[in-house]
Amino acid sequence: MSFAFPLAFIGLLAAPALTAIYWLRSRSRKRTVSSLMLWMDQRQLKEGGLLIDRLQTPLLLLLELLSILLLVLAAAGPMVRAGTAAAPLVVVLDDSFSMLAGGKSSPRHRGEESVRSEIRAGGYSAIRLVLAGTAPQILGEAAEGGSRMNALFDHWKCYSPSANLEEAITFAFALGGDRCRVLVVTDHAPAAEQIDERLEWRAFGRRDDNVGFVTATRTDRDGQDRCLLEIANLSDRQSQTDLVVEAANTGGFREIKRSRLNLSPNGTERIVLTLAHGAGEIRARLGDDALKIDNEVMLAPEREQGVRVELAMNNEALRDLVQKAFEAIPSAEMVSSAPDLVVTDEAASDVRPGSWILRFITDQPAESFIGPFVIDRNNQIAEGLSLDGVIWGAGKSPESTGALLIMAGNIPLLTATDRADGAREIRFSFRPEMSTLQRTPAWPVLMWNILNWRASEMPGVSPCNLKLGSDAKIKLAFGTTAVSVREPSGSSRELISADRIITFNADEPGVYEVTAGTARYSFAANAVRKEESDLRQTTSGNWGSLFALNGLEQEQRSITWIFILLLLIVLACHLALVSRDLSAGRSAALT
Incomplete structure (x- = not known):
């Protein structure tokens, strides 16, 4: 046991003072009188005095000394070790798409193995997973092994355009409580102010060069369908890559442009394409490199609403x-x-x-x-x-x-x-x-x-091409209240709206197909964000520890309430004894 405020033990000096009050008693002179019938109280006074006498009423004294002791102990803030085995664990998972760099040895895969090892080690009262995307999202409570944990990790897709780790960490501490531990899995180093005594930061990134799309737009104005593609060389040296642009046709895609790009260090290249009238979906691809998700973009037709x-x-x-x-x-x-x-x-x-x-x-x-x-x-x-x-x-x-x-x-x-x-x-x-x-x-x-x-206000989808993680607005025709959205992965979602407007978050790259009654629409989402495609800031390392705590209040639990409860019991007993003596005195006086 330890104490948060040891100076409170100075209060024990009140114990000798109380004992002195009981030790020093008043002594009356002996007088001989003819009768006691006129005396109101014939008992000897015990309220104290200046002369030393043997201790009287020892039970009251013991109760009062015990009260002082309990009061001082409670004021000192007694603490006991909480025990790390009972602490909950909240795992914050970086959900940005830079976590996919490296293929099978990506930070996402290595981070998952690290979390699984931590969970298998056990010693936690509960384990929760939180996705750190543009906004924190609870995945659920994990268990050691089994299909439940596999299902939770299946939702860690790393398709977010950014990871707000600071907000996710704050959310994790609020979710786990005062004694929780937080494990952060990401691909970059923390800021100094982000390291907490109950937090461990594990980074699994690897510095690398990358070439990727950072802008992809399509417009249809004045009868001309145009695409703008911007490719960035996110490295400090010259890079080369192949650009292939394809247009959708019956049964697949046909190539409409192929070129070899020579990109200067930290340079970008913009390409504008004018498409044939009525062109369908457009796919643009770059050569493979460390990060594949930004090597391909899909652009749906952006028809001008007539x-x-x-x-x-x-x-x-x-x-x-x-x-x-x-x-x-x-x-x-x-x-x-x-x-x-x-x-x-x-x-x-x-x-x-x-x-x-x-x-x-x-x-x-x-x-x-x-x-x-x-x-x-x-x-x-x-x-x-x-x-x-x-x-x-x-x-x-x-x-x-x-x-x-x-x-x-x-x-x-x-x-x-x-x-x-x-x-x-x-x-x-x-x-x-x-x-x-x-x-x-x-x-x-x-x-x-x-x-x-x-x-x-006309039915349709706007915009038809958006950044990954953005919202598409689906406007329904009058009388239509439900739509079916087929995602790029092949899964479908059924959505219902009472006001003929549905907002859909495009959290997966690719083309989405919307069915609203007899109407058919499509829109596309692409992973185009220069900050996430730049892998030069990623790193590996560990910061902090789940159990290396410096703050006493973080490691121990207060038991002040126990001493306060005992103090109340003692004071109740003291009050009962004093009340009994007063009642006995009044009875003697009346007789």
Whole structure:
């Protein structure tokens, strides 16, 4: 046993003082009287005095001395060894993709063997595994050997674009409690402030040169499908590698480009490819090296979302203004049936379910407004829109329905209402003969934003090409609530959404296939992160120890509560004896 506050033993000096109080007693002179009948208390006083007498009431004295002893022991903070056999273990596993460097001798494989050996050694009350990716994730509780531990390690895939070890270690200590031990398995050395007395850091990295993709994007704009590939030489010497670009066709891929790249030390090379119209998935590959995951990227078609627009307008002047504005937008397709957006100036019109309506209000008493204009900047319809110096002719009624997007004072100019079929109706109060809006840059900006708003709400996946670990947003058609996502590994996930939007985290590199009712979509995720592809900072070594603790409070457990409990029992006995003596004194006085 040890004590956290040994200076508390100074309190034992109270014991001799208490003994002296019981030793020194008052002695009365002897007097002879004729009778004792007038005396209130005939007993000898025992409250103390200046003369030495034999000890009286020894049981009370012993109880009070024992109370002092227990109080001092409790104040000293008694500690006993907790015993390492009962400590829980939390293993933090680096889940970044640099852990895959080296193939079968990668830090991931060697780290797994090290953790298995630690678990087989035993001596822990519980063992938990935590993945350190962009955010910590609990894998579960491991057991020595068996299928359960194998299943947990199967989830350690090392596909994360980064490893937030500091957050994962903090999470591990909170998960394990005050006496837990934390074992970190990674491929790089720790920062000095990350070494804790209860933490052991094991690194299994190996410094190496690497060439890999650090950027891979694909765009489809103005009718041209382009790919941008950026390859980095993450070494201090000249490197060469082969680049092969392939396009998907029936039954596989066909080669469309092959080149030999000569990369300067720490240099990069950018390659832009213009693809044929309607090209499918693109695969680009580099030669093998230490890290394979960044040697291949897949790019799904990034189609520009077109919007089918139908004009159903009676006002010829207004129709001409709207038609010219939409025809100048490449993503707008003017149609006469099955539109995505119907533009009308009629008070009521029948449209197919799911079609948006842009309704111009021109039949109300109107006046010209020069501002101030109030614009809802949280809505994408206001992006890049300025109404300074604009004269807007519109109805002067303050009544409105739906969300207010643009107002002139308290007069609604542009509002939006959600319909029961999941579509929207945009009400545009506008009188062109009383306005200059159509002759300012604000007019095409407004039409462009309305069209883009409609395009952003159309079913599909965005973005179609993203970095590993990022989220893809799947927008469902009205009436569709469930989707099936087939991952690159071949497994499938069934997802359900009530608001027609599903956010899916792409935690595995490759192409994902989405089935939403009768619709089919695809998107791709790639391991492109320069910091993870750079293997020059990786290293091997051990820092800290699971059992080499310096802090006393970390190694021992407080038993102060035991002494406090005993003290309360002793004080209760003391109180019982004192109460008994007082009762006996009162009885004697009455008799």
